[in-house]
Amino acid sequence: MWWRIQALLIKEFLSLLKDKKSRFVLIVPPLVQLFLLSYAATYDLNQLPIAIYNEDRGSAARDLIARFNGAPAFREVLRIERQEQIAAAQDSKQVLMVLHIGQSFSRDLLGGRQLAPVQILLDGRDSNTAQIALGYARNVISQFNSDWARQHNQTGPPAELRVRAWFNPNLESRWFIVPGIVGLLTLVVTMTVAALSVAREREQGTFDQLLVTPFTPAEILIGKAIPGLIIGVAEASFSIFMVVFWFQVPLLGSLAALYIGIVLYVFSVIGAGLMISSLSVTQQQGLLGGFLVIVPGVILSGYATPIENMPELVQQLTFVNPLRYFLIIIRGVFLEGLGIADLIDQYWPLALIGLFCLSCAGLLFRKRMY
Amino acid sequence: MTAIAADAAPAPLTFKSVSKRFAAGDRVVSALRDVSLSLPLGQVTALVGPDGAGKTTLLRLAAGLLLPDSGSIASFGLDTATAGAQLHQLIGYMPQRFGLYEDLSVLENLNLYADLYGISPQDRQQRFAELMRMTNLQKFNQRLAGQLSGGMKQKLGLACTLLNRPKLLLLDEPSVGVDPLSRRELWQIIESLVGQFGTTVLLSTAYMDEAERCQQVVLLDSGEILHQDAPAGFHRLAEACSYQLSSPVLGKRMLQQRLQMHADLIDSVVQGDAVRAVARPASWPDWMAIFDTAEQVRITSVPPRLEDAFIMLLLARHDEKLPVETVCFVSGNGSRFLATEQPAVIEVEQVDRWFGNFQAVKKLSFEVRHGEIFGLLGANGAGKTTTFRMLCGLLPASNGRLRVAGLDLRTAAAQARARLGYMSQKFSLYGQLSVRQNLQFFSHAYGLRHKLRLQRIAWAFQEFDLTEFADTNSVDLPLGYKQRLALACALMHEPEILFLDEPTSGIDPLARREFWNRINSLAAQGVTILVTTHFMEEAEYCDRLLIMREGDILAAGTPAEIRSRSQTAEQAPAETMEEAFIRLLELTGASAE
Amino acid sequence: MSVASQRLLGLIRKEFLQVLRDPSSLAIAFAMPVFLLLLFGYGVSLDARRVPIGLVIEHVSPASRSFSAGFDYSDYFQAHYFRDMREARQALLTRKINAIVHLQADFDQRLTGSEPAPIQVIVNGVDANTARLTSGYVQGVFEAWLNARAAWQGQEAPQPVQLAARVWYNSALRSRNFLVPGLIAVIMTLIGALLTALVMAREWERGTMEALISTPVSVREVLLGKLIPYYLLGMGGMLLSISMAVFLFQVPLVGSLWVLLVAGTLFLLAALGMGLLISIAAKNQFVAGQIAIVVTFLPAFILSGFIFNIDSMPWAVQLFTHLVAARYFVAILQTVFLAGNIWEVILPNALALLLMASAFLALALWRAPRRLE
The missing domain is CATH 3.40.50.300 (P-loop containing nucleotide triphosphate hydrolases)
Known part of the structure; x- marks a missing residue:
């Protein structure tokens, strides 16, 4: 049996890799996406354009402005002189945030009896960025507050927050996003390979030829699954290599735990892909089917937006999404240093999804669907 | 020079030393080499030749879909390289896989092409009616083109091309995948067109009997024109080389095998109960040396066919005899017995197959x-x-029993x-x-x-x-x-x-x-x-x-039996299988569908 | 009716019939937008609401109780109490909670001491964005508590500078309000570029293009014959998306619909031009589909400012985003929906779209094959 499967494997690899165009499709898009996503997809604010409207002439105001300008998250692009300018600057999207220091700021601050208000105006058109910017601004102000208290020998606040972030002390969202990309790319590549494999043979008529040879459906299935597995794992390995050495994300946990996760994950994705493929008659259907799985798969995985923020019903849906489990595995291994024992709860659902889909695909093969 | 050229009406199609090369992978393939050609007005010209001879390239060049690497092509005096829409108004071109929109109905396809050719609504009705009559497609007006049979697709394709009443009609293998009845209708359309409008037709074909019907035949091989002449001219090349042999003792297949062994005979095909053989030109095969008198071989000289000349010319060019193929299995066993004494290997009993409401196979039985x-x-x-x-x-039967070597292949072990x-x-x-x-x-x-x-x-x-x-x-x-x-x-x-x-x-x-x-x-x-x-x-x-x-089963039996079944009171049994087939269809009162 | 317009009408009619009969075209044009809108409208939210947070209060006192009440009553948090840090850490590790706030046993005594009493906050930094939002919310609760406490004790405010944040255009900061308009750009990219690229490539694959170009039809007519139907289809998709946004997801439409439609037209023309260019280059559905996804769909998702803020990207990537038509359209969409007809935003972006559309269409016309090679 093994050498017959081996013949299937050789055939599969040759038909995938011999053609220049399909080689291109396998290699270039994932690379482009790796770099594009890694550099572009970040929630960290960096040099966000802001405007400052300072009506106060005191040194405290100057000090506060200097702190905003010193923060890497912000960049002052406009100094506003009159109230009316604020609206113009916001409307035109020239700035995303306006820092407004009122006339009485220094007086209130020095007087100490009243709170000195500082107003921040945010552009809610991009509410996510606005929210993040608000967080950054709050940090700047609270730092200013505690320094002010210390310098002016006031009694200072009775308590203070000491915030520590585990696993990612500087809260770099790149550390979060980039390992996730490994899961994303592996999903796209493996799914495309698997979803098109049977459909392509159907379209070219070779699938009939295959079915009249002594191959059993199980052999054909294995012959279709293994190339996807090898390509998926290779693609994942390359991406991980780039994540560690190019993007410098620390890899704390065990590589073995990661690879068990990768193999199971690729296995489950191939299962889904082959299921789609054995249902579709043409390549376009295969492609569309793959697309219809990939898009919700990515959106409902916790890759870009946390699963806890989703409605309860949608959260339930994510339990059948292999990417959900894989993201926990890869982020856990990379950032939290988890080992095999910690991830058992993620491994078995993946294996289950894979087995289920693959048996369905096998059943559809046997029925031969026409 | 110019004065003379201006005087004569420009030919429908002229090729002047046209060459065309393609890059295939890392090789460069010469599809046409220095081809010169001129088509006479109002005639049907067949383009024949082996696969890859350059027939499709020639037609595409003529339609202005490709440009020659060297040389020039003109249609009615218009250079294909420079004339645009003007040329396309004169030429009708039907590609090998005609570009029918399979998800559009017959009528929608016709309407689309009528729009593309700018045919006014008034003219349209009349032309549609005329084409529908010619193609027998009225009944299928609303059917999607993708659901037509191969023959009907080709007829529809031809109808779409003819909407514009082109002066020059280019057809690339119009009859591939078409059954004999539709093939006959296609030809009726083409021939009535020439008679009615004086259209010039250039078509490529793999069927020599079709080429026989044309006024001119161009034989193309490896991108060069090997011979251009009327069919009669081709016949002359193969004059006095064709024989028909039959023997009650040997049987047609044995007879053919014997003939293939002979160096002077370049071709032999089974035809009815006899074998048709073609000898090398100017050679007189020594029949006595091939056959025993006891074998009672009857040899008659028969008139040449285009196909004889075709094979002769190609073999002469490639300097070889048609290879005698004997496929040998390593464990090749057994000789040929009379088939009737043998056990049945494939058995089909009362098999039905439904696709939805459509019954594709009805209670079929044979072995x-x-x-x-x-x-x-x-x-x-x-x-x-x-x-x-x-x-x-590959497909389950809805009812009935199928056995191949005693097994149902759907359930049998791998x-x-x-x-x-x-x-x-x-x-x-x-x-x-x-x-x-x-x-x-x-x-x-x-x-x-x-x-x-x-x-x-x-x-x-x-x-x-x-x-x-x-x-x-x-x-x-x-x-x-x-x-x-x-x-x-x-x-x-x-x-x-x-x-x-x-x-x-x-x-x-x-x-x-x-x-x-x-x-x-x-x-x-x-x-x-x-x-x-x-x-x-x-x-x-x-x-x-x-x-x-x-x-359903229309007829079953040996070829001779089927031919004799086509015999009627008025008609002698059909000579060829094709004739027999068409007659049987007509006898049972069936249309093409 | 002139012959040329008759040809064009014929081509357009054909295209519509094909769309109606091909389930996969219909799926891309109508099912996909609805599917994506529902997914994004309901499934995705960037707003952290009811973040699970662990509170470890070693000694219960009035001070600690008033502090923890801030979490109990906050909309942002869902407070879980733990007896000791070990349990809380376990909960953090298993992602049952996103952060721990820890008040030590001597919190009360140290409140009156000379040094400020420490309140330990541990966030799970794996998801840096959520972590940052969470710690921001904790900070907010903490400051409110400090000021309330000071006011109650008649002391001066310990946090002399107070931040008053005002959000314009989307004051509740509902992420749906910016995701849904942005999504319209993604959907129109799909209909415009992906569908066009596929249907053109299909004509090549099925051999219908060969028959088409051997008729008197001009290249311009063939391109227009694709452009017009898919333009109408795209606008249909846009109207569908806009009505879903307004009526189903209750996104306010402050500006005018007409501005949206004009901007949509310009964007669609750019997307269609791109789709046509891709199919002219690919001539094969598989490759055309792949290229379309890589060069149109992904950039529309990632580089348009739809989810990720462009200003925060590295400058090289920012430069590159100027080549993404969706970038301009997303800016217009978000502005017209949430802020109104603000011409300072609309005009320059519309101009950019116009330039891109003309460039792509001119290129498509120039590169379109008149023959088989």
């Missing part, structure tokens, strides 16, 4: 005996491919499939794999190992003359070689039963002969062969046939 060549014939959509797929186990070979009409091979890789894959697939495997691969290379293309991707092979490779793959494991689905569609006469010689010698070694075809000439090669119509 095929060991060592027989059994033909499944019929028009497009008659149910032969459905039957074929059910036998191979190893049972090792006993059969399968070749589909698309020559389904892995296009991205080279010839060698395809052979290696299929040898593994059929479970060959070690020495035997290497032996069979070597056999395939040698037997099918594939060594030259060993490392070419199979998608880039010429059609004839694709077919050879597909057959080689199907024979890899020396199957007992061979399933062939339209094995010769679109293949030129030379390759077709080669193919049938191989099949004959396989049958002689005891291989059972089931073949579907709508090439009626090929029916003669079969021991027994089944002609299907609308899922």
Whole structure:
């Protein structure tokens, strides 16, 4: 049996890799996406354009402005002189945030009896960025507050927050996003390979030829699954290599735990892909089917937006999404240093999804669907 | 010079030393070399030649879809390189796979092309009616083009092209995949067109009987014009070389085998109960040396055909005799017995197949005996491919019983499939794999190992003359070689039963002969062969046939029996299978559908 | 009716019939937008609401109780109490909670001491964005508590500078309000570029293009014959998306619909031009589909400012985003929906779209094959 499967494997690899165009499709898009996503997809604010409207002439105001300008998250692009300018600057999207220091700021601050208000105006058109910017601004102000208290020998606040972030002390969202990309790319590549494999043979008529040879459906299935597995794992390995050495994300946990996760994950994705493929008659259907799985798969995985923020019903849906489990595995291994024992709860659902889909695909093969 | 040129009306199509090259992978292929050609006005010209001779390229150049690398092409005095829409108003071009929109209905397709040609609504009704009458498509107005049979698709394609009443009509293999009845209708349309409007027609074809009907024939080989003449001119080349032989003792197939051994005879084909042989020009075959008097061979001289000249010219150019194919199996066993004494290998009993509400196969019963060549014939959509797929186990029957070598292939163990070979009409091979890789894959697939495997691969290379293309991707092979490779793959494991689905569609006469010689010698070694075809000439090669119509049996029996069934009070039995087929259809009062 | 317009009408009619009969075209044009809108409208939210947070209060006192009440009553948090840090850490590790706030046993005593009493906050930094939002919310609760406490004790405010944040255009900061308009750009990219690329490539694959170009039809007419139907289809998709946004997801439409439609037209023309260019280059559905996804769909998702803020990207990537038509359209969409007809935003972006559309269409016309090679 093994050498017959081996013949299937050789055939599969040759038909995938011999053609220049399909080689291109396998290699270039994932690379482009790796770099594009890694550099572009970040929630960290960096040099966000802001405007400052300072009506106060005191040194405290100057000090506060200097702190905003010193923060890497912000960049002052406009100094506003009159109230009316604020609206113009916001409307035109020239700035995303306006820092407004009122006339009485220094007086209130020095007087100490009243709170000195500082107003921040945010552009809610991009509410996510606005929210993040608000967080950054709050940090700047609270730092200013505690320094002010210390310098002016006031009694200072009775308590203070000491915030520590585990696993990612500087809260770099790149550390979060980039390992996730490994899961994303592996999903796209493996799914495309698997979803098109049977459909392509159907379209070219070779699938009939295959079915009249002594191959059993199980052999054909294995012959279709293994190339996807090898390509998926290779693609994942390359991406991980780039994540560690190019993007410098620390890899704390065990590589073995990661690879068990990768193999199971690729296995489950191939299962889904082959299921789609054995249902579709043409390549376009295969492609569309793959697309219809990939898009919700990515959106409902916790890759870009946390699963806890989703409605309860949608959260339930994510339990059948292999990417959900894989993201926990890869982020856990990379950032939290988890080992095999910690991830058992993620491994078995993946294996289950894979087995289920693959048996369905096998059943559809046997029925031969026409 | 110029004065004379201006005087004469410009020819419908002139080629002046036209050359065209293509890049195929890393090689450059010369599709046409220095071709000069001029078509006479108001005549039908056939373009014939082996696969890859450059027929399609020539037609595309003529239609202005390609530009020549050197030389010039003009149609009615308009240079194809510079004339745009003006040229397209004069020319009608029908590509090999006509560009019908399969998801549009017949009427919608016609309307689209009428719009594209700018035909006014008033003219449209009249032209539609006229074309509908010619093509017999009225009934199918609302049907989607994708659901038409191959013959109807071609007729619709032709109708779309004719909407504009072109002055020059270019048709690329209009009759490939078309059953005899539709083929006859296609020709009626073309011929009435020439009579009515004086249209000039250039068409490529693989059927020599079609070329016979044309006023001019252009024989193309490897991008060069080998000969251009009227069919009669071709006949003269093959004058006094053609014979018909028959023998009550030897039988047609034995007779043919004997003739093939002879050096002076370049061609022999089975025709009815007799064999038609062509001798080398200016040679007088010594019949006495070939046959015994006891064999009672009757030899008559017959008038030449275009096909004789075709083969003669091509063989003379390639300086060889048509190869005598004897496919030898390593464990080749058994000689040919009379088929009726043999056990049935394929049994079909009361088989039905429904697709939704449509019954594709109706209570079909037949059996095929060991060592027989059994033909499944019929028009497009008659149910032969459905039957074929059910036998191979690719499709379940709705009712009834199918047995191949005593097994139902849908449920039989995988190893049972090792006993059969399968070749589909698309020559389904892995296009991205080279010839060698395809052979290696299929040898593994059929479970060959070690020495035997290497032996069979070597056999395939040698037997099918594939060594030259060993490392070419199979998608880039010429059609004839694709077919050879597909057959080689199907024979890899020396199957007992061979399933062939339209094995010769679109293949030129030379390759077709080669193919049938191989099949004959396989049958002689005891291989059972089931073949579907709508090439009626090929029916003669079969021991027994089944002609299907609308899922039913129209006729069954030996070729001679079927021909004699076409006998009526007024008519003698048909001479050719094609005639018999059409007559049988007419006798049972059926239309093309 | 002139012959040329008759040809064009014929082509357009044909295209519509094909769309109606091909389930996969219909799926891309109508099912996909609805599917994506529902997914994004309901499934995705960037707003952290009811973040699970662990509170470890070693000694319960009035001070600690008033502090923890801030979490109990906050909309942002869902407070879980733990007896000791070990349990809380376990909960953090298993992602049952996103952060721990820890008040030590001597919190009360140290409140009155000279040094400020420490309140330990541990966030799970794996998801840096959520972590940052969470710690921001904790900070907010903490400051409110400090000031309330000071006011109650009649002391001066310990946090002399107070931040008053005002959000314009989307004051509740509903992420749906910016995701849904942005999504319209993604959907129109799909209909415009992906569908066009596929249907053109299909004509090549099925051999209908060969028959088409051998008729008197001009290249311009063939392109227009694709452009017009898919333009109408795209606008249909846009109207569908806009009505879903307004009526189903209750996104306010402050500006005018007409501005949206004009901007949509310009964007669609750019997307269609791109789709046509891709199919002219690919001539094969598989490759055309792949290229379309890589060069149109992904950039529309990632580089358009739809989810990720462009200003925060590295400058090289920012430069590159100027080549993404969706970038301009997303800016217009978000502005017109949430802020109104603000011409300072609309005009420059519309101009950019106009330039891109003309460039792509001119290129498509120039590169379109008049023959088979």
